Amino acid sequence: MGDTRRRSSASAWLRVSMNLIVHDVVASYGRRVVLDGLSWQVSAGVTGLLGPNGAGKTTLLHLIAGITTPRRGTITAIGTDGQHNSKDKGFGKRIGFVPQHFTFAAEMSVRDTISYAAWVNGVPRRACGAAAGQALDRVNLKERADTKVRTLSGGQRQRLGVATALAHEPELLILDEPTVGLDPGQRLNLREVIADIGTRLPVILSTHFVEDVTHLCQRVGILAGGRMVFDDAVEKLAALVADASVDVGLGSPFERAYAGIIERLGGDNA
Amino acid sequence: MPDRRVGIFWPLGAPFYVLAGLAVFGLTFATVFQMLSWPYQEWAGTSALFHQRLDLTGPLVAFLGAYLGGRLTPPTRPFALPKFPRDRGQFLAQNLAPLAAVVTVGYLLALAPVLAMTLRSATYGTLDLAVAATGLLALNAFLILGWLIGLIARSAFIAPAAFALALVTTFVGYSGDTFAAVAPVLHIPPSLGFHEAPTLVIFRIAFIVVLSLIALAAADGILSHRRFDRQWPAPSRALIWLVPLAFLTVGVANKPALFVEDASTPTVCGAAAGMKVCVHKGHEAQLAALVGAIEPIVAVVGTEGFPFRQVYDRALKLPSLSADEATTFYYDLSPTLDIVSSRSEFVFISAGGNACLSTFGLNSNNDQTRTMRMLESRLEGDHSTDRAGRFASMSDAELKVWIESHRSQVRQCAIMGDVTP
Numbered sequence A: 001m002g003d004t005r006r007r008s009s010a011s012a013w014l015r016v017s018m019n020l021i022v023h024d025v026v027a028s029y030g031r032r033v034v035l036d037g038l039s040w041q042v043s044a045g046v047t048g049l050l051g052p053n054g055a056g057k058t059t060l061l062h063l064i065a066g067i068t069t070p071r072r073g074t075i076t077a078i079g080t081d082g083q084h085n086s087k088d089k090g091f092g093k094r095i096g097f098v099p100q101h102f103t104f105a106a107e108m109s110v111r112d113t114i115s116y117a118a119w120v121n122g123v124p125r126r127a128c129g130a131a132a133g134q135a136l137d138r139v140n141l142k143e144r145a146d147t148k149v150r151t152l153s154g155g156q157r158q159r160l161g162v163a164t165a166l167a168h169e170p171e172l173l174i175l176d177e178p179t180v181g182l183d184p185g186q187r188l189n190l191r192e193v194i195a196d197i198g199t200r201l202p203v204i205l206s207t208h209f210v211e212d213v214t215h216l217c218q219r220v221g222i223l224a225g226g227r228m229v230f231d232d233a234v235e236k237l238a239a240l241v242a243d244a245s246v247d248v249g250l251g252s253p254f255e256r257a258y259a260g261i262i263e264r265l266g267g268d269n270a
Numbered sequence B: 001m002p003d004r005r006v007g008i009f010w011p012l013g014a015p016f017y018v019l020a021g022l023a024v025f026g027l028t029f030a031t032v033f034q035m036l037s038w039p040y041q042e043w044a045g046t047s048a049l050f051h052q053r054l055d056l057t058g059p060l061v062a063f064l065g066a067y068l069g070g071r072l073t074p075p076t077r078p079f080a081l082p083k084f085p086r087d088r089g090q091f092l093a094q095n096l097a098p099l100a101a102v103v104t105v106g107y108l109l110a111l112a113p114v115l116a117m118t119l120r121s122a123t124y125g126t127l128d129l130a131v132a133a134t135g136l137l138a139l140n141a142f143l144i145l146g147w148l149i150g151l152i153a154r155s156a157f158i159a160p161a162a163f164a165l166a167l168v169t170t171f172v173g174y175s176g177d178t179f180a181a182v183a184p185v186l187h188i189p190p191s192l193g194f195h196e197a198p199t200l201v202i203f204r205i206a207f208i209v210v211l212s213l214i215a216l217a218a219a220d221g222i223l224s225h226r227r228f229d230r231q232w233p234a235p236s237r238a239l240i241w242l243v244p245l246a247f248l249t250v251g252v253a254n255k256p257a258l259f260v261e262d263a264s265t266p267t268v269c270g271a272a273a274g275m276k277v278c279v280h281k282g283h284e285a286q287l288a289a290l291v292g293a294i295e296p297i298v299a300v301v302g303t304e305g306f307p308f309r310q311v312y313d314r315a316l317k318l319p320s321l322s323a324d325e326a327t328t329f330y331y332d333l334s335p336t337l338d339i340v341s342s343r344s345e346f347v348f349i350s351a352g353g354n355a356c357l358s359t360f361g362l363n364s365n366n367d368q369t370r371t372m373r374m375l376e377s378r379l380e381g382d383h384s385t386d387r388a389g390r391f392a393s394m395s396d397a398e399l400k401v402w403i404e405s406h407r408s409q410v411r412q413c414a415i416m417g418d419v420t421p
Helices: A003-008 A058-066 A110-120 A125-138 A155-166 A184-198 A209-215 A234-243 A253-263 B012-035 B045-053 B054-072 B087-119 B129-153 B156-173 B198-223 B235-253 B282-301 B341-350 B353-360 B368-379 B385-389 B395-404 B407-412
Strands: A017-027 A032-042 A045-050 A072-077 A081-085 A095-098 A172-176 A204-208 A219-224 A227-233 B192-197 B259-261 B268-273 B276-278 B310-313 B326-330
Touching: A003 A184, A003 A234, A017 A058, A032 A072, A032 A125, A032 A219, A045 A184, A045 A209, A045 B276, A058 A155, A058 A172, A058 A204, A072 A125, A095 A155, A110 A125, A125 A184, A125 B012, A155 B156, A172 A234, A172 B282, A184 A209, A184 B198, A184 B268, A184 B385, A204 A234, A209 A234, A209 A253, A219 A234, A227 A234, A227 A253, A227 B156, A227 B407, B012 B054, B012 B087, B012 B310, B045 B054, B054 B156, B054 B395, B087 B129, B087 B198, B087 B326, B129 B156, B129 B198, B192 B198, B198 B235, B198 B353, B198 B395, B235 B385, B268 B282, B276 B282, B282 B341, B326 B341, B341 B368, B353 B368, B368 B385, B395 B407
Parallel strands: A045 A204, A045 A219, A095 A172, A172 A204, B276 B310, B310 B326
Antiparallel strands: A017 A032, A017 A072, A072 A081, A219 A227, B192 B259, B268 B276
16 A cells, blocks of 8 residues: 555545455463464455454454554455565554544544544645545545534544544554444444445454444454354354354344354353 | 645644643743833843743643643544554654744743843843753753653643642742752842853753653653553663653752853943942943932042942952952842932941941931931932931032031941031
8 A cells, every 4th residue: 555545546545455364363461361373364345343242352453453462473464565464564554443442632623633643644744634535525524524523423423533544545444343332323324434435445343233244244253262253254144043042032133143153152241 | 625734733723722822922921021121131131031931831831731742642542542653753743843832932922022122231241042042941841741741641631730740840949059950940040240150051951951852752662662551661661761860860969050250240430429330341331320329429428438439330249350348339230129229228338327237236226326317318318307307408518518527427326416417
């Protein structure tokens, strides 16, 4: 990626082809092993990441975003310009990351928030204004560009978060539970934005809402016991409903399949 | 919607930076405003002003720095995640440089009127650039340290604590010589004829620069190691603070000489009714006023009526100058002192006050002392009988004749009622 693509994308948003390969990754907090020899692959489209609380979803996302480094294993991005290890300098520019809990400086304008995020993520200062404009366009917030962040609704703030992660034109977007706390209308808006982004570049979507996965994702990975216990097309997960013996009462088929997998493979929230 | 380029007050926006600049300007100007009513300025004092006015402005800048750090650097901000691709040096510069420029300009603008007045009125010396640099470097050190506090705290709510902490460092400077080498503010500024000791100035600059660089290095270390959750830093990362700590220890352990004499002490002299009057070149413009203030008194009392033969500017009372102490009266000249109203000691001595003081003590109310007070009032030009008593109605010529005929009694505080007019 880099400035060539950025310059060429003044109006058009080119499709990004990138594969992310997580191989045999081990991560721990002190003596507690959170991820134990985890391997995973992410490619085009929106990939869901499900798992019970404490399964290590956020840890995995932090590893991919380069915020923490694995004790063992590798994370590699394979793009049109070759292979890049997560420990390589400049790897961070390839990733856009929206953490689960984020805050803004309420007195900043929406535009400045995005342009500054673009700059921090490596965009040259003179190009940050244009980068912010494009990111605003992609999350449908252009009409709020010059308003203060404090005036945004919850859904708009979430879309602003996505814009800050998009402005430097990453090759992979990581969203950690972006729909938490949103009302149905806001969630729907955000899903539309994410779905659109997913047609342009790979997106990893960590969520607790199975509706997010069924409506947005082409593939889904389920993390339990420090390992990826399911990694396949969303339809394959739904098809497992017939095998799901666990009783989740009022749950949907998808939820029953998910709960069944977690129970079978060692999760603790079934 | 056109895509705008980012502005100079990016990313917090102009209001914060404009308010910060106005606050620094306003507070600093409020503390120097009174100086503009002084009749003249001296370069020694104006140079020192650059660090002396940090007593409140420094804490304010630390407050602003902490606020900025607390607003822009929490790792929960999407633009300040625990890891980001931007070079950390550039990140620090982008955070600090605009505010540093704003507060420095605000500070300089507030000092500018005094600087201009000094340029216009000072007759000796020039701006001591090293001393001025001490102040500007310390101003920016307050900013960096404040910003570091905001970075560590991850919240702008820490700003009042940064203000209080900075206030302690400036008040420490007022405590005396002990912390002069490391405190931003000195407890006294130099007066004319002296300048801040070069070793002290160099040490202070070195300390401030080292402290600032270590703070920046610490900030860089924090930015490169932090995570979303708070963690205690590795003890090894605290080791860099040993460098400024060493400076601090050396500075406090070795009480420095604050001021040294200027290399030369140019003198300008005149005469007041036959009495030699000399001032420092820096007070050349005040010589005529000084002569004018004492001449009527010398004319009445006569040069032989004084226990001294010459009047010197106190700025000339330097260890290296060998003026005869016994025959010299030192007159205080300062921008804050009115020359005529500060001649009271001179008049007191003219009236024999020193003899009364040594013979009868400070609170004496005997006949001799009361008469001396009357004469003193009359020499000050007071013709009211309440204060000048029996001397009130005398003309200057009559008084001169009377003093000549009672000179020994006046000088010995021995004027009894029976010899008064």
